[in-house]
Amino acid sequence: MVVSHYSDITLTAVILAGGEGQRMGGVDKGLQIYQGRPLVHYMLSLAGSLSESLVISANRNLDRYRQMADCVVPDDECLGGVGPLGGLLAVLGYVHSSHMLVLPCDTPKLSRAALVELIASAEACSDKIHYLSTVSGSQPLHAILPVASLQASLRAFLHTAEHHGVMKFYREIGCHAVHWDVESEFDNFNYSHQLQAAK
Structure with a gap:
């Protein structure tokens, strides 16, 4: 366990790896190889020095993920199909810090620099949600x-909202966008051919 340097x-740190990977043919995206390592390894390495503990939200290959993090949490079966907010709700019971990254x-x-900027913003106003954004939009x-x-509102939101959009929930809580200039840092991999091309 690594203690955060931010007092x-x-x-x-919660790494979201519970998606169905439909655009990759149904594979477990977090375990797909990019430049010699599973995708999830990059995020765990990045977040490790900035957090007290590492949690992975996953619904498959749980034993493999347990070798990588302090805790692995699957979605609540009663809230299937609600997207990443469902994963966050399941993780809540295992989090003992003031905030989740x-x-x-x-x-x-x-980059680590992007997360340091995000953390600084959260420290300045700790009761709001802070998220990164670029010229192309919200992240x-x-x-x-x-x-x-x-803890006060996520479960009720998922049970009552007609649309479970992440930004909709953020706006209900109160949120702040943290601009980051380097658009390429948010390149993600949704298709197998992208991983092949990056080798």
Whole structure:
């Protein structure tokens, strides 16, 4: 376990690897190889020095993921099909920090500097959700979320909202966009041929 260097908030890193990988033919995206390593390894390495613990939200290959993180949490079966917010709700019961640093498993080019900027913003206003954005738009799955706010409202949102959009929930809680200039850091891999081309 690595202790965060940021004193005002404590962080649990949550790597989202629970998707169905439909555009990759149904494979487990987090375990697909990019430049010699599984995609999820890049995100775990990036977040490790900035967080107290590492949690993976996953629904397949749980034993493999357990070798990589402090905790692996599958989605609640009663809330299947609601997307990444369902994964965050399931993870909440295993988080003991003030905030969650949420990252997807498929943006291996993301820099530590971007996360340091995100953390600084969260420290300045710790009761809001802070997420990265670029000139092309929001990156809501690169975010820091206050755990207390999620505990108070996420379950009710998932049970009552007609649309389970991540940004819709963020706006209900209160959120702040943190601009990052390097658009290429958010390149993600949705198709197998992209991984082959990157080797």
